[in-house]
Amino acid sequence: xxxxxxxxxxxxxxxxxxxxxxxxxxxxxxxxxxxxxxxxxxxxxxxxxxxxxxxxxxxxxxxxxxxxxxxxxxxxxxxxxxxxxxxxxxxxxxxxxxxxxxxxxxxxxxxxxxxxxxxxxxxxxxxxxxxxxxxxxxxxxxxxxxxxxxxxxxxxxxxxxxxxxxxxxxxxxxxxxxxxxxxxxxxxxxxxxxxxxxxxxxxxxxxxxxxxxxxxxxxxxxxxxxxxxxxxxxxxxxxxxxxxxxxxxxxxxxxxxxxxxxxxxxxxxxxxxxxxxxxxxxxxxxxxxxxxxxxxxxxxxxxxxx
Numbered sequence: 001x002x003x004x005x006x007x008x009x010x011x012x013x014x015x016x017x018x019x020x021x022x023x024x025x026x027x028x029x030x031x032x033x034x035x036x037x038x039x040x041x042x043x044x045x046x047x048x049x050x051x052x053x054x055x056x057x058x059x060x061x062x063x064x065x066x067x068x069x070x071x072x073x074x075x076x077x078x079x080x081x082x083x084x085x086x087x088x089x090x091x092x093x094x095x096x097x098x099x100x101x102x103x104x105x106x107x108x109x110x111x112x113x114x115x116x117x118x119x120x121x122x123x124x125x126x127x128x129x130x131x132x133x134x135x136x137x138x139x140x141x142x143x144x145x146x147x148x149x150x151x152x153x154x155x156x157x158x159x160x161x162x163x164x165x166x167x168x169x170x171x172x173x174x175x176x177x178x179x180x181x182x183x184x185x186x187x188x189x190x191x192x193x194x195x196x197x198x199x200x201x202x203x204x205x206x207x208x209x210x211x212x213x214x215x216x217x218x219x220x221x222x223x224x225x226x227x228x229x230x231x232x233x234x235x236x237x238x239x240x241x242x243x244x245x246x247x248x249x250x251x252x253x254x255x256x257x258x259x260x261x262x263x264x265x266x267x268x269x270x271x272x273x274x275x276x277x278x279x280x281x282x283x284x285x286x287x288x289x290x291x292x293x294x295x296x297x298x299x300x301x302x303x304x305x306x
């Protein structure tokens with residue numbers, strides 16, 4: 001998962017080609033974190049997995065900020081709270097989908113996110129969006145239905161969770177566009193991770209649902225702590241690669257590379273869990289990819305014209 005907007009690359013920040021290489025590395029690493037999350041769903045609640053993933057991810061980003069002596073920037077609290085809340089929805093929904101769905105199927109549905117972002121950008125940011133892009137969005141949503149419909153018979157309501165995650169991530173991207181005027185990507189992800197962890201933690205603590213930590217039993221030392229720590233550190237590394245890629249290369253150039261994640265998700269899902277997408281998943285994925293790439297093409301043409 002990655003933002004679809006970033007500041008323009010700074011002078012001397014590295015070649016655009018190196019940014020592309022970092023983006024490819026990042027999107028191929030994301031499914032590994034997802035596989036670790038899916039493997040934990042057999043013993044932990046998806047919300048608790050999201051809580052620890054955000055926590056250790058925040059620790060990794062915080063350590064990076066300290067070691068590199070970066071300034072931890074801060075934006076308007078209202079926007080940061082919305083950003084953290086939407087990230088909590090995204091990760092919780094995706095991990096919830098992983099409980100029953102193959103990773104590749106969930107990610108295929110999730111990739112309607114750029115299309116939803118196109119609509120939200122027009123409605124909330126006033127960005128000009130021509131009728132061709134709206135048609136592409138409609139076609140992409142048809143592709144999502146093609147993926148969801150056979151999955152509905154097998155997975156039920158879980159088929160909708162990646163769509164919820166996509167809507168949450170598109171909303172988060174809108175927030176990041178606004179916060180980009182006040183703070184850098186690493187600071188943003190640190191605060192989002194902290195806020196998301198706090199929101200999930202408060203809700204879970206009130207419900208008394210934590211399995212690994214409780215007031216009466218303390219810390220469960222037999223829990224999968226090693227995997228949780230590694231997963232959080234892995235996620236922090238991935239976010240760093242995304243941020244560095246966008247620092248070096250324009251977002252419009254990098255956006256199509258996000259779709260390589262579907263390939264990585266398919267490979268990891270097959271190797272680790274023996275899952276392989278069926279024919280209709282591939283058909284729907286192809287429709288979503290074609291629609292998304294057309295939207296990116298129109299955006300780049302509009303940018304060149306401007």
